Amino acid sequence: MRLKDKKAAVTGAARGIGRAIALKLAREGADVIVADINLEGVQKVAEEIKNMGRKAVDLKVDVSIKEEAEKIINTAKDELGRLDILVNNAGINRDAMLHKMSDEDWEKVLAVDLTGVFFCTRAAAKLMRDQGYGRIINISSASWMGNIGQANYSAAKAGVVGFSKTAARELARKGITVNVICPGFIDTEMTRAVPDKVRAKIMEKIPMGEVGKPEDVANAVAFLASDEARYITGAIIDVGGGMVL
Ligand code: NAP
Numbered sequence: 001m002r003l004k005d006k007k008a009a010v011t012g013a014a015r016g017i018g019r020a021i022a023l024k025l026a027r028e029g030a031d032v033i034v035a036d037i038n039l040e041g042v043q044k045v046a047e048e049i050k051n052m053g054r055k056a057v058d059l060k061v062d063v064s065i066k067e068e069a070e071k072i073i074n075t076a077k078d079e080l081g082r083l084d085i086l087v088n089n090a091g092i093n094r095d096a097m098l099h100k101m102s103d104e105d106w107e108k109v110l111a112v113d114l115t116g117v118f119f120c121t122r123a124a125a126k127l128m129r130d131q132g133y134g135r136i137i138n139i140s141s142a143s144w145m146g147n148i149g150q151a152n153y154s155a156a157k158a159g160v161v162g163f164s165k166t167a168a169r170e171l172a173r174k175g176i177t178v179n180v181i182c183p184g185f186i187d188t189e190m191t192r193a194v195p196d197k198v199r200a201k202i203m204e205k206i207p208m209g210e211v212g213k214p215e216d217v218a219n220a221v222a223f224l225a226s227d228e229a230r231y232i233t234g235a236i237i238d239v240g241g242g243m244v245l
Contacts, residue, residue: 014041184240
C-alpha cells in the first residue's frame, strides 16, 4: 500500500498498459480517475477498482481536445479533492514509411501522443503547484530514439521526453516530479496488430528474449508515483527487457 489514499488519474486506461497501471495504483491504495476515449472499457476498469474497495471515476475523454483533457483534472479536484498522480498513457500509432505518410496520420499521432500530454500536464501542473505536491509520469516509447515506419510516433514520443525534462525542471521546487517511462515491446492490442515478420525482427532486438507484460510497466509507474522515488525527476526509465531499436 505505497500509495494509500493518494488520488490518481490515468489516461488511455480502458485496456493494455493504461488498464494495468490503473489497477496497480488502486492495488497500492490510490483512488483513480480512469479516462479513455473508450467509455465502455473504462467503466469495466472502474468496476474492478471499486471491487478493491477504492474510489474510481470513469471518464470518456479524447486527450487531444483541450477541454476534455482538462476535464480529467477538474474531475479529480471535484470528486477526489485533489490530484497527486497523473499518468499520461493514452497513445496511438499510425505507422507508414515517411514517403507514404499522410498529413492526417502525422497530425493525429502528434495530437494524441504529444499535444494530449501537454494539455493534461499543463492543467495538472496548475493544481499540483497549488497543492505543493505531484507525481507526473509520461509514457513515451523505445521508439523515441527513432524507428523505421514511425516518423510520426517517434517525433511525438521524443517530444514527450523533451517536454517532460523541461516540466521536471520547471516544477522541481514545487514538490512535483516529472518522469518518463519508455516501454519496449509489451503485449497489448497495439502490438498484437504487428505483422509476424516485423514481430520476429523486433524479438531479435530484445536481449531478454521475451515480450513484456503491461504489469511490467505498471510496476515502474507505481515506483515513480511513490515516495521511494521522491528524489527522481526528469528521468527516463526503459522497461523493455534491454531492447534497443
Ligand atoms: P492500446 O492497447 O492501444 O491502448 C491505448 C488506449 O488509449 C486505448 O484504450 C485507446 O482507445 C486509448 N486512446 C486512444 N486515443 C485516445 C485519445 N485520444 N484519448 C484518450 N484515450 C485514447 O495501447 P498500449 O499498448 O496499452 O499503449 C499504451 C501507451 O504505451 C501508449 O502511449 C503507447 O504509445 C505506449 N507504448 C506501448 C508499447 C507497447 O509495446 N504496447 C510500447 C511503447 C510505448 P481506443 O482503443 O478506443 O483507441
